[in-house]
Amino acid sequence: MLSKARVLEIRKVSSNCYFLLLEEARIARESLPGQFLHIRIGESLTPFLRRPFSIAGTSPENGTLKILFQVMGEGTRILSMVQKEDRLDCLGPLGSGFSTQKAHNTSVLLAGGIGAAPLMFLSEALLREQKKVIFYYGASSLEQIIPVRSFFPSEAEVYLATEDGSAGYRGFVTEAFQEGLNNGLKPAEIFACGPKPMLQKLAEKNRDWKFPMQISLEERMACGIGACQGCAVTVQEKGETRCGLVCRDGPVFNWDEVVW
């Protein structure tokens, strides 16, 4: 589960996002959409903890995998300075992935910001299953937008939304999606990843929509493997609430499982 991945490429793809191409055959082979890697940032004691990142795609034939990350604080800032041929200490793949049910045909993927990363990987899997993929992607402004069209398989239909209207729909991605629904869009299934308020909004709306919907959550992590109980999220099952772990029970949950 613990491997040193070789950096093949690192590239800036928006004002604060980076694309990382890694080579590690085992991870490339084993990873499922929705799973993540727990990456150690350098060898020094600060930053201390590993950082979790979704796997944004794999190529098992080439033994490579992709990560998309946004610079948020010290850890991601240091990660953005890795260079070709550096080795990254990766724990994973971890967590449970998205489950893609054969029955549903049109899948709508909803991403806010860097939440696009796990959905990129998912879209490849869905297209392989001959499903129609519609991708709604929201960012705060044009310069924050990662060039999703070059990252997403060309078969996917892509809709953009920016909060300031500098590209695509003006407003939140949830609003863009609502407009799509008003115009007759009929999703069979929804997959979403993004900031908590966006996911919470979706879960609220879905009480009326009632689409099958899976969401990918984030929580601060220490071990990443279910040992420390640090990444707790309250979940409910048949009316009873309990503590779920984002690293082990998630990061993907059913929309109605999560207690907000």
Place this chain on the structure above:
Amino acid sequence: MANLEVELGALKLKNPVLAASGTFGFGEEYSSLIDLEKLGAIMVKGLTLKPRQGNPAPRITETPAGMLNAIGLQNPGLDAFLSRELPRLIDSHAAVIVNIAGDTEEDYITLARELSGVPGIVALELNLSCPNVKQGGILFGTSKMIMGRLITKVRGICPIPLIVKLSPNVTDITELAHAAEESGADIISLINTLKGMVIDIKSKRPLLGNITGGLSGPAIRPVAVRMVYDVYRSVKIPLIGMGGIMNLDDALQFFMAGARAVAVGAGNFVDPCAMPRLIDDLRSYLEKEGLQSVDEIVGSAQI
């Protein structure tokens, strides 16, 4: 080949490197990463009589060279431990030390009675020092009198080695160590986490759901080494030292300060292989230095 076996009173361990309670779950989570049998012992997650849900999120945050946690002793409770977790641990041939916590004396006594005869459990560790739950031991760990009375009672019904884990959140840790020894503790483990706090300046609120948490990792190591050094000089019973151990050099400081065994906590999160590596490195160190056992360096920094 150097012998890594150590004897902490009646507790014999194949080597002096242990997993610190709460950082290693019930072992299973790490079993695909390392060979659990190789470890000196596993101190499992703090166990309470009834299942506990733990504290609200966020429960952890990073700090310079360490982390704060406020898990709140989330655990499945005694029954689930005995029926589900312990059998798995025994299957993996790990030596199991159960860390127990309670709200009342009765809790500790019941836990000790139910656990101390169970095959596979080599010792009990009384957690008298969790800073993250209202009772959860800290009450027992900061007053000499209350602590002494509890240890005496548990000692009376516990036929296996009894470890008492001390809190660093006290004015004079040697007083409590002394009281623990007097009341019948066989071994002292130290230190638990140091109470701390981080404020999110954007929201102007404490970052942790529990407001405060316990600090661990290399950030606390000098404090831990000093406390081991002080306690070693004030009691005769053996010590298990912990606090920020990541590698051999760190562990050696604890041995030299007076610990006969060490535990790795937050270090496991950063490097899941830290313990097996430490065991190998310790063996090489002893051989290189021409030492027969770690006993030869225990307390060697005392002047």
